[in-house]
Amino acid sequence: MALAAAWPRVDVDVYQGTLEAMPDPAMLLDSNGQIVATNAVAERAVGWPRSGLVGQRLAKLVPEALRDRLPLPQHNGDGEALGAGLTRLDLRIQRKDGTEFPAEMSLGRVGDQRPPLVLAVIHEIADKAQSGPAEVQRLKEMAEFRARFLNMAAHELKTPLTPIRMQIQILQSYLQNQPENVTRSMGILKRSVERLHTLIEDVLDAARIQAARLRMRQEPVSLTDTVREAVETYAAVAQELDLRLTVDVDAEVTVVGDRGRLMQVLNNLLSNAIKFTPARGEVQVHLRRSDGWAVLEVRDSGRGMTMEQVGRLFQPFTQVHADLEATQKGTGLGLYITKGIVDQHGGTIAIASRGEGAGTRVAVRLPTTTQRAVAPEPHSPRRRQQLSERLREMV
Amino acid sequence: MPPQDQSENSTRLDKRILLVDDDPDTLTSVGDALRVLAGADVVTATSGADALIKLGREKLEVLVTDYRMPGMDGIELCAKARKMIRRLPIVMITAFNSDDLQDQAARAGICEVIPKPPDLEDLVAAIRDCCQAAAAGA
Numbered sequence: 343m344a345l346a347a348a349w350p351r352v353d354v355d356v357y358q359g360t361l362e363a364m365p366d367p368a369m370l371l372d373s374n375g376q377i378v379a380t381n382a383v384a385e386r387a388v389g390w391p392r393s394g395l396v397g398q399r400l401a402k403l404v405p406e407a408l409r410d411r412l413p414l415p416q417h418n419g420d421g422e423a424l425g426a427g428l429t430r431l432d433l434r435i436q437r438k439d440g441t442e443f444p445a446e447m448s449l450g451r452v453g454d455q456r457p458p459l460v461l462a463v464i465h466e467i468a469d470k471a472q473s474g475p476a477e478v479q480r481l482k483e484m485a486e487f488r489a490r491f492l493n494m495a496a497h498e499l500k501t502p503l504t505p506i507r508m509q510i511q512i513l514q515s516y517l518q519n520q521p522e523n524v525t526r527s528m529g530i531l532k533r534s535v536e537r538l539h540t541l542i543e544d545v546l547d548a549a550r551i552q553a554a555r556l557r558m559r560q561e562p563v564s565l566t567d568t569v570r571e572a573v574e575t576y577a578a579v580a581q582e583l584d585l586r587l588t589v590d591v592d593a594e595v596t597v598v599g600d601r602g603r604l605m606q607v608l609n610n611l612l613s614n615a616i617k618f619t620p621a622r623g624e625v626q627v628h629l630r631r632s633d634g635w636a637v638l639e640v641r642d643s644g645r646g647m648t649m650e651q652v653g654r655l656f657q658p659f660t661q662v663h664a665d666l667e668a669t670q671k672g673t674g675l676g677l678y679i680t681k682g683i684v685d686q687h688g689g690t691i692a693i694a695s696r697g698e699g700a701g702t703r704v705a706v707r708l709p710t711t712t713q714r715a716v717a718p719e720p721h722s723p724r725r726r727q728q729l730s731e732r733l734r735e736m737v
Numbered sequence: 738m739p740p741q742d743q744s745e746n747s748t749r750l751d752k753r754i755l756l757v758d759d760d761p762d763t764l765t766s767v768g769d770a771l772r773v774l775a776g777a778d779v780v781t782a783t784s785g786a787d788a789l790i791k792l793g794r795e796k797l798e799v800l801v802t803d804y805r806m807p808g809m810d811g812i813e814l815c816a817k818a819r820k821m822i823r824r825l826p827i828v829m830i831t832a833f834n835s836d837d838l839q840d841q842a843a844r845a846g847i848c849e850v851i852p853k854p855p856d857l858e859d860l861v862a863a864i865r866d867c868c869q870a871a872a873a874g875a
Contacts, residue, residue: 493833497805500832503854505766511857512766512773539854557835 389438551682564715572608619644785809804831826867
């Protein structure tokens with residue numbers, strides 16, 4: 343602990359017991375991202391003795407190519423990300439011997455020192471490649487079963503939706519100018535079938551992500567245009583709900599990927615921000631280019647989350663706000679799917695909130711490309727109107 | 738949703754359509770929707786073989802087919818239909834909307850693939866676009 347002593351006024355010893363009690367590798371950082379204390383699990387996980395960690399920057403444990411994913415002050419000059427709330431990101435950790443493992447890292451402030459102390463916990467994500475041949479065979483069989491099941495489910499679940507949807511539309515045309523109770527029943531039928539449809543699509547997407555079968559197009563996509571279009575789609579709804587929706591984008595930010603899926607990410611983040619921000623609140627969308635990365639941020643002044651809630655966000659079927667009205671409830675799969683799509687694009691997603699009532703900030707980072715984006719096919723005005731109607735029903 | 742949202746004008750289709758699906762409820766419902774709401778003239782078939790017979794016998798302007806059917810699937814049907822009528826506009830409806838299938842469909846000359854369950858307005862717009870594209874290429 344000799345090096346830790348070089349940082350006066352920061353009394354880390356009181357946290358040592360807590361660190362050692364943690365089952366995962368954990369480190370205490372100062373506001374510069376420098377490690378001031380760690381635990382024995384971390385020593386074993388990364389292969390460095392304590393003396394090789396304390397006094398070093400956290401970035402030492404992250405492969406060079408991924409270092410700028412760390413939301414640490416020395417990388418983005420923004421102490422706020424670390425100063426409050428909880429941030430979760432996924433990256434790879436580099437051991438002393440140069441080998442790497444995939445991990446999820448949580449960063450959160452502890453205590454009330456100034457400058458702040460930050461706790462970093464590394465959760466290793468199991469590496470399937472290390473399993474024995476029997477296990478590999480079993481996993482392969484399971485993957486094949488899942489793929490067959492997915493194909494079957496996609497077809498069988500969607501087939502009855504077609505006649506239901508069509509008959510509702512036909513009935514609606516027969517039932518014009520009917521008493522209010524008939525119109526109301528039709529409205530409920532229609533909304534419910536659309537919810538069922540969304541649910542089926544979400545469950546199938548989540549299952550595809552789990553089975554690593556989410557297929558993506560690989561073409562240059564203008565994120566600038568995609569963000570603008572998504573914000574335009576939500577503009578009317580935001581106005582109706584008395585929310586200020588602002589957008590600030592760098593020109594020509596291009597990534598390689600699937601435009602439809604990236605739009606799904608934006609829809610998810612924007613609808614969440616709008617759903618959880620009360621009237622007269624604000625939702626800001628920023629898109630910047632930064633050292634080979636596209637950084638998309640969606641910030642809202644909404645109801646925010648506790649640390650415990652942030653920690654559960656990426657688990658499937660998680661809805662951190664249990665008090666929503668039944669019609670507002672989603673599937674609890676939105677962020678799980680969003681993370682799956684971002685992962686597949688080689689990006690990261692981090693969510694931070696300064697607590698209940700203090701808003702939420704989501705940052706998505708995607709590698710950029712210098713290739714030119716193919717001209718997007720914008721939604722037709724009719725399609726945009728449909729989306730807008732669906733949003734209105736949802737929020 | 739108020740009833741005046743039904744914008745009848747945008748969904749008018751003055752075409753004779755061959756609709757193919759092995760699921761009878763889907764066939765009836767999509768057929769009725771195209772007839773009642775879009776004013777189209779719809780002939781139905783429950784299999785690829787049935788569709789080819791009707792295509793040979795009757796004067797039909799558009800083919801709208803399901804992808805997965807027992808026996809002949811939508812792609813195979815469309816390849817055979819194209820041999821009979823070279824510029825036949827074809828729309829395929831499918832629950833498996835993968836890139837792979839989109840590529841196969843494009844190679845087979847299918848002009849649009851619509852995901853299941855279809856939205857009637859999307860379906861009508863796709864049929865109209867395909868007819869226009871076929872007419873322009875003629």
